[in-house]
Amino acid sequence: MPAEIVRSAPGERPASGPAKSRQPPAAARNANSGAHPDSGRGAGKSSESGRNSDAGGSAVTSPAEPRVRARTPARATRRDELLRAAARLFAERGFRGVGIEQIGAAVGIRGPGIYRHFPSKDAVLVELLVGISQHLLDAAREARRVGASALETLDLLVRGHVEFALDNPDLIVIHDRDLWSLPEPAEREVRRLQRAYVEQWVDVLRQVRPELDAPTARARTHALFGLINSTPHSATDLHRAEMAVMLHTMALGAARG
Secondary structure, three states: OOOOEOOEOOOOOOOOOOOOOOOOOOOEOOOOEOOOOOOOOOOOOOOOOOOOOOOOOOOOOOOOOOOOOOOOHHHHHHHHHHHHHHHHHHHHHOHHHOOHHHHHHHOOOOHHHHHHOOOOHHHHHHHHHHHHHHHHHHHHHHHHHHOOOHHHHHHHHHHHHHHHHHHOHHHHHHHHHHHHHOOHHHHHHHHHHHHHHHHHHHHHHHHHOOOOOHHHHHHHHHHHHHHHOOHHHHOOOOOHHHHHHHHHHHHHHHHHO
8 A cells, every 4th residue: 555555564463363374574664555565675676777667576476366357337336335445444443353244234235245346355455455556656657757857757756655645544554454464475466566666766766866875765765655654643634635735845855855
């Protein structure tokens, strides 16, 4: 949520609401986002080959989502407003602490009007977390496409993730706390996208630092995500531009050091 948004915490799912039978996977306090993304330590271990390849295993069927229809600019804007409001409310109260009608009310939609945009609260969470995970992976692929050298590509990756973390602290919080609330197919898709995102970084780090093996480069990647994805807690006192420079300098130094 880039995160990888990846940050995960071990333990049971939240007690409130109907519990699912599956246990959360092993912890990874890094990206989510993806993010802090799934740690990738148990899956997606193989490094990518080539500048535009990606890892993460075979694709899974996408979770059930609202059928895509052509939307007018006004409809698209209202949908975006709902997603922003949902991210803020989920981050403040937790996914289980927010009703879909409250999301609608936050942007002036009363009663069942929100169902014209999303069929359920689950669909909102799916769009938030799957959407940002796909965005991060697409941005990493583009960075590798346009980067003239491994060092330039690494700089682009760091800048892109810093921008994500500063723009989307709510998504980092949601991924940390509410990833387990996704329907299983959507959670698998988030983890697949995040593993692929991690491997983009692993390949570039190994080009910059050829002495690193894949597990070491992967661990370094997750540590970098942990640094950058600190924005829900660290980006409160400095202006955005100052925070961006600081995070970029620290992360790039850690990546190259």
